[in-house]
Amino acid sequence: MNIAVLLKQTFDTEAKIEIAGGAINKKGVGLIINPYDEYAVEEALKLKEKNGGEVTIISAGADTPDAMRQALAMGADKAISVEDPALAGGDEYTTAVVLAKAVSTIPYDLVLAGWREGSAQVAVRVAEELGLPHINVVTKLDIDGGKATATRDIEGGNEIVEVPVPAVITAQKGLNEPRYPSMKGIMQAKKKPIQKLSLGDLGLSADQVAAKVKVQSYFLPSAKAAGKIIGGEAPQAAAELARLLREEANAI
Amino acid sequence: MTINFDLTEELQDIRKVARDFAVKEIQPTVDEDDKAHRFRRDLVQKMADLGFFGCVIPEEYGGNEMGWLAATIIAEEISRVHASLRLPFNMNPNGPGCTILRYGTEEQKIKYLPGLVDGSLLGMFAITEPDSGSDVGSMRTKAIKDGDSYIVNGNKMWISNATVCDMGLLYAYTDPAKKIKGMTAFVIDMNTPGITIEPITDKLGTWGAPVGSITFENCRIPASALLGQEGQGFKICMEQLNDTRLGCQAGGLGLAQACLDAALKYANERQQFGVPIGKFQMVTDMIAQMATEVDAARFLVYRAAFLKDRGRPCTMETSMGKYYVGEVVNKCADYAMKIYGSYGYSEEYPVARYYRDAKSYQIVEGTSNIQKLIIGETMLGYRKRI
Ligand SMILES: Cc1cc2nc3c(=O)[nH]c(=O)nc-3n(C[C@H](O)[C@H](O)[C@H](O)COP(=O)(O)OP(=O)(O)OC[C@H]3O[C@@H](n4cnc5c(N)ncnc54)[C@H](O)[C@@H]3O)c2cc1C
Numbered sequence: 222m223n224i225a226v227l228l229k230q231t232f233d234t235e236a237k238i239e240i241a242g243g244a245i246n247k248k249g250v251g252l253i254i255n256p257y258d259e260y261a262v263e264e265a266l267k268l269k270e271k272n273g274g275e276v277t278i279i280s281a282g283a284d285t286p287d288a289m290r291q292a293l294a295m296g297a298d299k300a301i302s303v304e305d306p307a308l309a310g311g312d313e314y315t316t317a318v319v320l321a322k323a324v325s326t327i328p329y330d331l332v333l334a335g336w337r338e339g340s341a342q343v344a345v346r347v348a349e350e351l352g353l354p355h356i357n358v359v360t361k362l363d364i365d366g367g368k369a370t371a372t373r374d375i376e377g378g379n380e381i382v383e384v385p386v387p388a389v390i391t392a393q394k395g396l397n398e399p400r401y402p403s404m405k406g407i408m409q410a411k412k413k414p415i416q417k418l419s420l421g422d423l424g425l426s427a428d429q430v431a432a433k434v435k436v437q438s439y440f441l442p443s444a445k446a447a448g449k450i451i452g453g454e455a456p457q458a459a460a461e462l463a464r465l466l467r468e469e470a471n472a473i
Numbered sequence: 474m475t476i477n478f479d480l481t482e483e484l485q486d487i488r489k490v491a492r493d494f495a496v497k498e499i500q501p502t503v504d505e506d507d508k509a510h511r512f513r514r515d516l517v518q519k520m521a522d523l524g525f526f527g528c529v530i531p532e533e534y535g536g537n538e539m540g541w542l543a544a545t546i547i548a549e550e551i552s553r554v555h556a557s558l559r560l561p562f563n564m565n566p567n568g569p570g571c572t573i574l575r576y577g578t579e580e581q582k583i584k585y586l587p588g589l590v591d592g593s594l595l596g597m598f599a600i601t602e603p604d605s606g607s608d609v610g611s612m613r614t615k616a617i618k619d620g621d622s623y624i625v626n627g628n629k630m631w632i633s634n635a636t637v638c639d640m641g642l643l644y645a646y647t648d649p650a651k652k653i654k655g656m657t658a659f660v661i662d663m664n665t666p667g668i669t670i671e672p673i674t675d676k677l678g679t680w681g682a683p684v685g686s687i688t689f690e691n692c693r694i695p696a697s698a699l700l701g702q703e704g705q706g707f708k709i710c711m712e713q714l715n716d717t718r719l720g721c722q723a724g725g726l727g728l729a730q731a732c733l734d735a736a737l738k739y740a741n742e743r744q745q746f747g748v749p750i751g752k753f754q755m756v757t758d759m760i761a762q763m764a765t766e767v768d769a770a771r772f773l774v775y776r777a778a779f780l781k782d783r784g785r786p787c788t789m790e791t792s793m794g795k796y797y798v799g800e801v802v803n804k805c806a807d808y809a810m811k812i813y814g815s816y817g818y819s820e821e822y823p824v825a826r827y828y829r830d831a832k833s834y835q836i837v838e839g840t841s842n843i844q845k846l847i848i849g850e851t852m853l854g855y856r857k858r859i
């Protein structure tokens with residue numbers, strides 16, 4: 222069973238985000254493997270241990286060397302990194318078109334990704350590009366007899382969905398407990414191939430992947446205002462709450 | 474000449490794994506474990522499973538040959554979260570492991586090394602006695618040849634891992650008349666009849682690391698337990714200490730870093746007189762001293778590891794690292810305590826634990842004075858550089 226895992230690096234979840242000159246200031250911000258992608262890597266490795274085959278890490282944009290090394294050290298077999306200056310101004314559409322093409326360069330039975338990959342759009346778009354079924358936000362996955370059976374989070378509960386493979390599955394927290402790379406894994410990772418491809422190598426032109434969405438501006442979420450505690454007896458407090466919700470918050 | 478302060482990608486990845494492991498697996502229960510004086514065998518096993526104990530052991534015996542700098546960085550990051558858990562590095566690969574590698578027969582290597590790396594065996598080394606600490610040559614334990622075995626009698630004291638180990642190094646006199654030329658090293662199995670172990674439960678710190686005394690009473694060990702040759706014991710011991718001293722200072726360094734981490738966090742958070750206390754020059758000054766000395770300590774520790782990885786003379790440099798780290802970690806614990814005020818004195822924050830655990834770094838593997846002796850005498854030409 223050959224599995225492609227879509228992977229990216231993201232800002233350390235503890236990083237302090239700053240905006241400078243109309244863009245997010247990336248200087249000094251630690252990058253980590255996208256946590257949801259880590260679940261995808263782990264799931265791929267577990268499936269490989271059970272069914273054999275190869276796990277290929279696929280990434281678009283050159284910002285991922287550390288995450289890629291980590292995935293290889295965890296046990297993935299090889300990696301494909303699409304690097305091209307034309308990707309710089311890309312959006313989710315760009316990334317998805319590029320990733321889908323890159324996936325198509327290898328034999329695959331399954332595509333795994335983190336569910337929040339690029340505004341939670343990228344993996345779904347990849348499925349669309351490849352004409353594959355997809356299941357999103359998965360917390361349990363079984364692959365058997367050409368079918369993928371997945372439990373996914375939905376509002377207030379979960380549902381079980383079955384699709385034929387190949388399919389695109391996106392991982393949610395809870396799917397598994399990602400392993401740590403072992404010393405041996407770290408050593409072996411150095412010798413594993415990372416194939417670098419340009420847009421041209423994938424038969425794509427810059428026009429074909431041009432962004433459909435343009436970012437107008439960035440702003441930080443406004444600081445959370447302090448909460449308000451309404452004192453007094455319950456009936457009066459409730460009335461006061463209703464008044465504030467109506468008149469101040471415009472919520473009712 | 475080139476000098477490079479950047480770690481290789483590989484070493485950066487190793488640090489990341491060690492840090493992630495420490496934060497996710499050790500941190501959540503560290504205070505609870507420490508207060509319960511709990512030895513987390515399961516965590517030691519997990520570290521072994523990741524290959525943490527294989528860095529200084531060749532692949533043919535189950536190791537990964539990542540080297541001393543890798544081993545140092547891992548122990549540093551583990552100790553930064555729980556100092557007690559840096560001990561297994563010395564008790565398995567650095568102490569017994571490297572010594573068996575240097576002096577062991579092929580049989581001894583095959584019997585012990587893979588187990589010390591994969592965590593199925595826990596080791597120890599027994600040098601210290603009730604009346605013999607810094608003056609190693611004054612030990613009284615005897616191992617007298619009797620046919621095809623040795624009969625051991627004596628008391629070992631302050632032996633880390635005593636209560637949990639399966640095997641270990643024993644230093645004893647086979648020929649007391651020859652003074653230190655009559656000292657011999659052995660590798661022994663702890664289930665040998667004639668061995669009694671008593672835990673030492675009342676100690677200032679490192680509560681998660683068991684320590685005990687080991688008594689040998691007409692304990693018969695086979696001749697095959699001999700490590701190296703009779704009379705080589707003192708030399709073997711000094712070489713062992715040069716390895717375990719490095720593991721020890723890696724732990725002290727991690728703990729010093731933990732003190733700095735904690736101090737920075739609190740100095741930015743805690744407000745008095747309407748400002749964060751970090752804004753007071755006297756607090757800023759403490760932070761500056763801590764940060765500078767932790768970095769300086771790190772350079773000394775890594776240099777010792779660097780030299781060891783290249784097989785270059787490093788006894789004095791290892792002592793410099795050990796001495797400096799021992800002092801710096803105590804100063805950092807003291808400053809962290811000062812910065813935390815009453816909250817440092819309370820068990821609510823980890824600083825009280827850091828303060829307790831720091832002290833051992835001025836004592837174990839040769840006290841600060843003994844390190845200064847080695848450094849000074851080497852500089853003055855009274856000792857050979859080895
Ligand atoms: C937590 C812990 C774990 C330990 N684990 C082990 C272990 O696993 N295996 C093991 O064998 N031992 C172990 N030890 C023992 C440790 O190695 C000794 O405590 C250490 O060598 C110092 O010996 P001592 O305590 O007898 O002090 P002493 O040697 O009695 O020293 C007392 C004081 O005199 C000073 N002093 C002594 N000689 C000189 C000198 N020539 N010049 C100047 N000053 C001097 C010392 O610096 C010290 O300040 C452990 C100790 C502790 C506390």
Ligand SMILES: Cc1cc2nc3c(=O)[nH]c(=O)nc-3n(C[C@H](O)[C@H](O)[C@H](O)COP(=O)(O)OP(=O)(O)OC[C@H]3O[C@@H](n4cnc5c(N)ncnc54)[C@H](O)[C@@H]3O)c2cc1C
Nearest residue numbers: 743744745746750753754755756811812813814815816818
């Ligand atoms: C065992 C014990 C018993 C105690 N008993 C009593 C008691 O009986 N009654 C009682 O009222 N209190 C008691 N205390 C509280 C004690 O008086 C306070 O801990 C002490 O005043 C320090 O306050 P703090 O711990 O809040 O530290 P903080 O005031 O928060 O100080 C934190 C750090 O900031 C530094 N700092 C603060 N302000 C400045 C400044 N302007 N310039 C430079 N540095 C500054 C401090 O020196 C310290 O290093 C006790 C504390 C302990 C630990």
